[in-house]
Amino acid sequence: MATGEFAAHAVHAHAAPTSWIRRYVFSLDHKVIGLQYFFLALTAVFVGMFLSLLMRIHLIWPAAALPLLGEIKPETYLTLLTMHGTIMVFFVLTTAPQGGFGNYFLPIQIGAPDMAFPVLNMLSFWVTALAFFCDDGRLLCGRRRTAPRLDRLSAA
């Protein structure tokens, strides 16, 4: 185990960033990446929770006309169920505890200056974020070309 030699020269894997984009968007710092994961999960959990609320409303008042969304049809109920499960399992329960807090506190708790591969770490987050937008981009942006029905609102 090379921990001794590693810790002996306390050099950080990369210099502190100077530009805003390198500091907050494409950051290599595990603390910033951890927070990015955390806020991605925070966004996702509120989206997922909203979908579950629509399901609960539909179960009790199936004919209710909701503001902006109209009536929830049975097949829309199945899309709500699909998206609620996907968002909650992948983008909340997998993302927040491991990607978020793990990224932020694993290096600090074991006494390391950063993760082993900072660039890979940045890529991991942005691929995950891309996956989220691929899944829910339209849901979040809310761009609607036709009638604002829920089944058209969500792209994937």
Add this chain to the structure above:
Amino acid sequence: MVGGAPLHGWTGYPPLSALQSAGPGEGLGADLWVTSIALFCIGALMSALNFITTTLDMRARGMTLMRMPLTCWAWFITAILGLLAFGVLLSAGILLLLDRNAGTSFFVPLVTINGQLTGHKGGSPLLWQHLFWFFGHPEVYIAILPAMGLCSQLLSVFSRKPIFGYKAMVYAMLSIGFLGFMVWGHHMFMSGMSPYTAFAFSVMTMAIGVPSAIKTFNWLGTIWRGRIRFTSPMLFALGFVSLFISGGISGPFLAQPVLDIPLHDTYFVVGHFHLIMGVASIFGIFGATYYWFPKMFGRMMNESLARWHFFVTLIGTYAVFMPMHYLGMAGHLRRYSQLTELNYLHGLVPLQTFMTYAAFLTIAGQFIFLFNLFWSMKFGKKAADNPWEATTLEWTTATPPPHDNFGGHMPVVYNGPYEYSVPGAPRDFVMQNDPATVEAH
């Protein structure tokens, strides 16, 4: 977008998920869904590689594996599970994309839609179920293991006692991770598997109850006769233990094929996995947020709002998910969208209505958290460097930590992570980098 979102459920079973014309949302929507899952797997694989390498190679001098906080053990084991599980889902996802768009038949047998042949033949829908659940069951532990680690940490810090059975906790997490790869078949008792195979999966599944019970008893042993500080992170850790027990106790029931087959497609399963995988894990996330917020943002979160958030969430989630067990036992099938018009479900509508109101309450409670989070970032009380009087290394550095975490010098570790109430020590805790070495006890 034509057709909207897919409706094949989060498990994406073929043939529904594999055929473009299988339903509304199974066109472009489902393509995007599969692509998204595949991308997520790539991100998770890279992340897992990073976590494993970091844990093995980047520890400070003196930070032996058995001096790591249990949170680090949990993240490490989770990363190993991720590395083994996400690769399988990634390949399954790519095969599904090929089935959908390139005319292959990995998962699609000879099927017709409205009397028309689909052009597929010879594939096996069961193959997807195996590949999916070979990922899917470890995924459950990927969600809950970090929460277990956090909970162990919080219970020890706020009971001012060393964690009860540190080594047992590590081995329990390792064996949960190991067994997690051998039980995927218990999600497929309904698929017509051989009773002998089902028996093997059933026994392995119930074996997971042993390390889980070890962890639970160790948590209780940790708080037993501790000088408990009921701070908001501690409340969420206690809530986690409560939910872990109430959600986990239905596991051994569902592990038996003879009970699982009638219960599998009912709300019983929905109640089970929401309590243990969903809400328990989210309690871990909340506990971690309240615990580490001072280190991340340099301010404390508002404690009374946090308490309101805790009690509303605890009562609300129990009120939503506990009745689901009764619904399931009464034969209420899951994924039914219309229950008010079905005669045999009429008697259950009042309970469902109660659950909807409880869901309103729970979700309203989450806005307390959201407000507290953003309000405290700006206006919270300034946090000291070690507000919880904890021993691990993140509390030895500045708040928030500098760019290289420790301001130019790397820490040297002399003690284990849970040295609380040490006899003869000047304070009731000894930091991990405190050179006044503590005698092993």
